[in-house]
Amino acid sequence: ADWAAAVAAVRRLPPDARVLLICHVNPDGDALGSMLGFGLGLRRLGVGRLQATFPGPPEVPEPLRGLPGMELLVPATEAEPEPDLVICFDAASTSRLGDLAGRLTGTGTALVLDHHASNPGFGDVNLVDPGAAATSVVAEELLARLGVPLDAGIAECLYVALSTDTGSFRFDATTASVHEMAARLLATGIRPGEISRRIFDNRPFGAVRLFGEVLGRARLEPAAAGGTGLVWTYATLDDLARYEQRPYVLEALIDPVRCTAEADVSCVVKQTGPAEWAVSLRSKGAVDVSRVAVALGGGGHRLAAGFTARGTVDEVIERIRTELDVPAVREGVDQQG
Ligand code: 5GP
Ligand code: MN
Ligand code: MN
Numbered sequence: 053a054d055w056a057a058a059v060a061a062v063r064r065l066p067p068d069a070r071v072l073l074i075c076h077v078n079p080d081g082d083a084l085g086s087m088l089g090f091g092l093g094l095r096r097l098g099v100g101r102l103q104a105t106f107p108g109p110p111e112v113p114e115p116l117r118g119l120p121g122m123e124l125l126v127p128a129t130e131a132e133p134e135p136d137l138v139i140c141f142d143a144a145s146t147s148r149l150g151d152l153a154g155r156l157t158g159t160g161t162a163l164v165l166d167h168h169a170s171n172p173g174f175g176d177v178n179l180v181d182p183g184a185a186a187t188s189v190v191a192e193e194l195l196a197r198l199g200v201p202l203d204a205g206i207a208e209c210l211y212v213a214l215s216t217d218t219g220s221f222r223f224d225a226t227t228a229s230v231h232e233m234a235a236r237l238l239a240t241g242i243r244p245g246e247i248s249r250r251i252f253d254n255r256p257f258g259a260v261r262l263f264g265e266v267l268g269r270a271r272l273e274p275a276a277a278g279g280t281g282l283v284w285t286y287a288t289l290d291d292l293a294r295y296e297q298r299p300y301v302l303e304a305l306i307d308p309v310r311c312t313a314e315a316d317v318s319c320v321v322k323q324t325g326p327a328e329w330a331v332s333l334r335s336k337g338a339v340d341v342s343r344v345a346v347a348l349g350g351g352g353h354r355l356a357a358g359f360t361a362r363g364t365v366d367e368v369i370e371r372i373r374t375e376l377d378v379p380a381v382r383e384g385v386d387q388q389g
Contacts, residue, residue, distance in 0.1 A: 072135035081216025088121035089209030107150030113300035120205035144168035185225035188213030283315035
């Protein structure tokens, strides 16, 4: 990682510099938390003309709307002047930036902060650490190297990012240094119980019932010889409409699905358009699901990856089976009966 170049890119900004912060489409806790936390840090450094934005639907998931620094979020318009510095957070590839990808190739410097192994390094300066549990780990180190002290606002943003991407400090990426970072963040006085209740334990009743229906149609395909158990389910736009829920509530749906003891690989297929799906994949360790996701046009990490797909649910699952080399189960002979 090119820390010296990243520090220099921030330090050489003129006093009236414009800085544009961007993150991936359908931003999650790490994308928003690392972007807004770093933005608050730049504000402490005296950067006045700061704008944070993301591509696609401008909606922030309700549990993340209380993040400090939300006032930095302003929708991007075509007419804006060129920023002196563009900083991109948590996006594995430019395809995750939609219309905003063009902002990376302007006259200003493009700085990329990320932790996806598949990131090709599409910025002028790239801080990509596949060993980092979250992009916020990279953001915290850059703030430290810039001499920005943590305050409670910055810390809350970075804590939300760190706790969401580590599954509340349960995943393999949860190293001693992750807990050391969490300790530094908590030392600012932020309240982890309060934050966790707001971020994780905060689901509309309609979403609880929607999860019930969608989990009820989950299918378990037992491991074939040399293969691996696959559990999957799907949710349609009609499901969302019947329970009057926003699409982001489905992001947490993979969590109860991936608990399935009999399956090494879990999958949730979420409808985003007439024949369009966002697919989430998780692995218990034996299978590299990022390989599957990359093969099907997406990306991610070894144990958590995703892609977008067209067609029917059955076609999408069949593509995953093929990549996993799991033979398709015959109609009606799955474990759920
Ligand atoms: P999730 O299943 O939570 O949406 O995403 C899990 C991981 O897969 C994240 O690290 C995310 O970056 C990656 N991912 C999800 N969907 C896509 C996609 O459509 N394209 C790419 N390149 N990565 C994705
Ligand atoms: Mn993310
Ligand atoms: Mn991340």
